[in-house]
Amino acid sequence: MSEIIPPFHWHLFLTEPWSAWYLDTTLRVIAMAFCVSASCGLVGVYLILRRLALVGDAISHSVLPGIVLAALVAHTLTGPAIIIGAIVAGFVTTVLIESIDHHSRVKTDAAIGIVFSALFALGVVMVTMFAGDLHIDADCVLFGNLAEVATQPGMPPALIQAGSVLLATILLIGFFFKDLLVSAFDPTLARSLGIRARWIHYGLMAWLSVTVVSAFEAVGSIIVVAMLIIPGATALLLTDRLWKALVLTVIHAAASTVIGYHVGLWLDSNLPAAMVVAGLGLFVIAWLFSPSQGLLPRAIGRQRLRDRLEREKVEARETTEKAESR
Amino acid sequence: MKATNREGWKRRAVALCVVMASISFGLSGCGKKGDGAGETPHEGKPRIVATSTMLTDLVKALAGDDAEVAGLMAPGVDPHTYEMPARAIAQIRGSDAVFYNGFLLEGKMADVLEPMAAQGKAVVAVAEALPRDQVIQPENFEGHADPHVWGDVQLWKQTVPTVREALQHLMPEKADAIAARADAYSTELDALDAWIRERIALVPEANRLLVTSHDAFTYFGRAYGFEVIGVQGISTAADAGIADIVNTVDLVKSRGVKAIFVESSVSRATIERIAKDAGVVIGGELYSDSCGPAGQMETAAGETYDKGTYIGMMKHNVNAMVEALK
Numbered sequence: 264m265s266e267i268i269p270p271f272h273w274h275l276f277l278t279e280p281w282s283a284w285y286l287d288t289t290l291r292v293i294a295m296a297f298c299v300s301a302s303c304g305l306v307g308v309y310l311i312l313r314r315l316a317l318v319g320d321a322i323s324h325s326v327l328p329g330i331v332l333a334a335l336v337a338h339t340l341t342g343p344a345i346i347i348g349a350i351v352a353g354f355v356t357t358v359l360i361e362s363i364d365h366h367s368r369v370k371t372d373a374a375i376g377i378v379f380s381a382l383f384a385l386g387v388v389m390v391t392m393f394a395g396d397l398h399i400d401a402d403c404v405l406f407g408n409l410a411e412v413a414t415q416p417g418m419p420p421a422l423i424q425a426g427s428v429l430l431a432t433i434l435l436i437g438f439f440f441k442d443l444l445v446s447a448f449d450p451t452l453a454r455s456l457g458i459r460a461r462w463i464h465y466g467l468m469a470w471l472s473v474t475v476v477s478a479f480e481a482v483g484s485i486i487v488v489a490m491l492i493i494p495g496a497t498a499l500l501l502t503d504r505l506w507k508a509l510v511l512t513v514i515h516a517a518a519s520t521v522i523g524y525h526v527g528l529w530l531d532s533n534l535p536a537a538m539v540v541a542g543l544g545l546f547v548i549a550w551l552f553s554p555s556q557g558l559l560p561r562a563i564g565r566q567r568l569r570d571r572l573e574r575e576k577v578e579a580r581e582t583t584e585k586a587e588s589r
Numbered sequence: 590m591k592a593t594n595r596e597g598w599k600r601r602a603v604a605l606c607v608v609m610a611s612i613s614f615g616l617s618g619c620g621k622k623g624d625g626a627g628e629t630p631h632e633g634k635p636r637i638v639a640t641s642t643m644l645t646d647l648v649k650a651l652a653g654d655d656a657e658v659a660g661l662m663a664p665g666v667d668p669h670t671y672e673m674p675a676r677a678i679a680q681i682r683g684s685d686a687v688f689y690n691g692f693l694l695e696g697k698m699a700d701v702l703e704p705m706a707a708q709g710k711a712v713v714a715v716a717e718a719l720p721r722d723q724v725i726q727p728e729n730f731e732g733h734a735d736p737h738v739w740g741d742v743q744l745w746k747q748t749v750p751t752v753r754e755a756l757q758h759l760m761p762e763k764a765d766a767i768a769a770r771a772d773a774y775s776t777e778l779d780a781l782d783a784w785i786r787e788r789i790a791l792v793p794e795a796n797r798l799l800v801t802s803h804d805a806f807t808y809f810g811r812a813y814g815f816e817v818i819g820v821q822g823i824s825t826a827a828d829a830g831i832a833d834i835v836n837t838v839d840l841v842k843s844r845g846v847k848a849i850f851v852e853s854s855v856s857r858a859t860i861e862r863i864a865k866d867a868g869v870v871i872g873g874e875l876y877s878d879s880c881g882p883a884g885q886m887e888t889a890a891g892e893t894y895d896k897g898t899y900i901g902m903m904k905h906n907v908n909a910m911v912e913a914l915k
Contacts (some may be wrong), residue, residue: 282635284683291674410675411701414682416708438601524675531674 269530277527280345291422295413296538298425299478300516302432303487304494306383306474308505308512309467317343317372318360319491321379322468323475323484325356327386327404330479335393340480341420346473353472356382357465383484397536407483409534426479435470436509440464445506482535489539494519497546500553519545569570632663635685635759640695641668643739644715646899648688650774651752655763659684665852666883668694669825673701679793681705686759688752691717692724692736694826694878711895713755715748723747725807737878740809742782742903749775781900789813789891790905796914800841800849802860805877809906818884820859825878829859841867848872856881872913876902 268356280289286523310319330345337344356378363374390404412421436443441485446453473492476489498511522545523538530537551558635656639645645660652658661677662668668690673681678756681701689695689702691714699714706712716738717723723744725735739745753771757764788795797815799806804819820837821829837892841849841863848870851857854877864871881896889908894901 280679285679288675288679288682410678411673414678416704435605438604528674528676531676534675 271529274544275526280525280528287343287523288410289435291413291419292534293524295419295422295425295481296409296436296520296535297517297523298422298429299481299487299492300494300520300538300542301513302425302474303478305432305436305489305509306467306471307491307493308449308495308498308508309443310471310491311499312505313467315467316327317375317494318357318468319471319475320488322353322356322471323487323491325379325382325386326352326472326476326479327383327484328352329355329472330476331386331393339420341424345476348467349472350427352382352435353468353475354465357468358365358381358445388391403483405483405485406533406536407479407486407535409481409482412481421477425481428474432470432474436493440541442493442507443467447505484540486535489542490516490535493542497542499548500546500549500556503555514540515545634677634871635811636680637686637688637756637759638680638684639688640671640698641690641878642897643745643899643902644688645750646692646880646897647715647745647774648752650750651767651770652769653757653766655760655766656685656756663695665853665879667806667825668878669696669698669846671698673698686713686755687771688710688713688715688755690715690736690738692734692738694736711755711759713751715751718751719744719747721857725811727804727807735804735807737805738808739899740806742778742785743812743813744808745899746775746778749778777900781903785813785903785907789815789909791911792914796847796880798846799910800837800846800852800854800860800863801875801877801878802852802857803877805852806875820863821855825855834863837863838866841869850875850909850913852877853881875906875909 279285281380300525307316310316326349329348329350330340333344333348334340339345359378360371360374362373363369363377367374369377387404413419414420436497440454442458445456446458446460450460453463475484475487475491478490482490494512495508497515498508501511502508519538519542523541524534526532526541527534527537549557552560554560595773611667624685625719637648637652637656638661639648639658640661642660642662642664645662649658659680661673661680662671678779682819687705687710689698689712691699693699694716702712702714716734718735719738724738726732727735733887738748749771753767756767760767767781799810799817801817801819803821803825804817806815806817809815811818818837818840820833822833840846844867846867849860849864849867850872851860851874853874859869876896880899880902883895883897885896887896887901887905889905890911892904894904896902896905898915
């Protein structure tokens with residue numbers, strides 16, 4: 264067992280990463296991962312509420328051909344070209360899914376399955392074709408290069424981009440809070456209020472593509488799915504209020520980033536994957552112990568109810584017996 | 590109701606423009622270079638990082654107790670396919686000087702190290718500083734030089750001045766001590782070179798054919814009169830093809846080779862298969878791209894040495910060859 268799990272040195276994995284010579288690297292990696300995880304998580308809350316989690320999965324894969332094309336044109340994985348490429352690819356995905364759904368007997372889930380895997384495959388083919396001209400390879404597509412991306416000399420472009428996207432996500436949610444809220448919970452009410460549900464939908468899909476792309480270089484296109492869904496899912500287990508869920512999502516992103524960073528250093532594993540595993544741990548804790556929906560509080564509540572019913576039954580029987588004996 | 594809503598949209602549309610402007614402002618910062626690599630100055634001894642175990646051993650021998658020398662690669666790790674963990678990135682960024690072999694021995698690491706060198710960090714590729722006329726340019730390595738320079742002790746000795754100068758530049762006040770240690774180490778390497786020639790003389794010239802997993806012994810062969818056959822080519826990144834294996838089996842049979850060798854940092858499977866198909870024995874395990882486990886002593890040919898050092902590694906290899914081929 265000791266060979267599978269490396270020994271845990273308190274100093275090496277908890278103290279040292281925060282010491283002077285290590286601190287800059289630690290802060291950059293954590294900042295990068297937090298920006299990615301928080302902006303994905305915030306968008307993910309709306310995906311979960313609108314039951315679009317699978318579409319999030321789809322778009323995170325199908326932006327790959329857009330990324331490759333933009334990278335071939337602009338020779339970089341950050342900046343406007345990538346953002347535009349991602350929005351176009353995300354839009355194509357959404358439209359393709361809808362048109363297959365509407366104009367054939369193929370159902371929505373199958374349509375999603377066809378579109379995202381095929382576009383992802385196209386992207387993989389393009390990556391291998393143009394490998395010489397690109398700074399991405401198949402490994403990077405799958406897992407990302409978090410530590411290397413975050414520690415590029417100077418101010419890493421990927422970090423600036425992820426930070427800007429997080430800031431913009433927060434601002435967009437702030438401006439369109441009511442529209443997003445109403446169209447997520449009550450589409451009929453949204454229509455009667457004059458909110459254009461289709462615009463909100465396409466806007467959300469476009470922004471989903473942007474967040475996914477800004478995460479791509481750091482965490483790859485598989486891990487990003489977990490970062491879209493797990494923070495929001497955890498937050499929505501803990502509260503029924505949307506704004507509280509958004510705040511909890513950001514807290515979850517921060518906690519899983521910091522915990523996952525240390526776990527990843529200890530186990531010498533891929534850092535984004537360790538962060539997702541840490542996030543899953545937090546989800547399980549929320550699932551078990553959430554005051555309103557947790558398995559344990561609910562089991563305790565049921566037991567209490569059963570006890571009370573039992574007690575009342577006994578009391579009632581005693582009263583009748585007393586009344587009869589009298 | 591409708592009018593106020595339209596106004597709300599207008600207001601938010603303006604706000605959205607502000608958001609987008611702020612993002613593009615953030616992205617425009619991408620092109621600019623920041624303030625250097627962001628190292629934190631620290632008290633005490635300089636921190637030095639070296640990549641391969643052979644190089645770490647050399648740098649430690651020259652730096653003595655005057656610096657903290659950390660080796661990135663553990664014994665038995667294959668440098669060609671080495672993936673930097675996050676801790677290695679922090680160690681490199683937090684160090685005062687980095688020594689690496691170069692000539693693509695460390696695979697993708699050069700992509701990380703070269704930008705740092707461009708930013709003014711002390712990053713030294715010891716093999717790349719060797720005189721070009723002594724470096725082997727293989728035909729099938731896309732114009733790159735063969736990085737396995739430590740196989741020839743006299744050539745490896747020529748990296749000592751490079752390391753010495755870099756260390757003296759880093760610690761001018763310790764220049765004399767470093768020079769004294771460099772001279773002592775060079776003398777040890779001269780003795781090693783003479784010892785190897787003496788031992789090799791025990792192998793009949795007809796038997797001086799070395800078959801190993803990959804082309805790690807070309808310099809060794811050139812210096813000590815061995816013909817070398819590596820099944821896998823210069824880098825271990827690509828696996829051996831069927832044709833490579835069949836050709837090697839034919840060659841081993843036709844030349845009547847007594848024994849072939851596995852390497853500690855490369856999978857044994859290919860060599861084991863060739864040994865079986867050609868009906869020869871495996872002559873032992875050679876340390877090709879990595880020293881042995883640190884502090885592991887071995888007694889052979891009437892002396893005891895530490896296989897975790899460069900000198901011990903060379904002695905182990907030569908003893909194994911002499912035993913199997915004489």
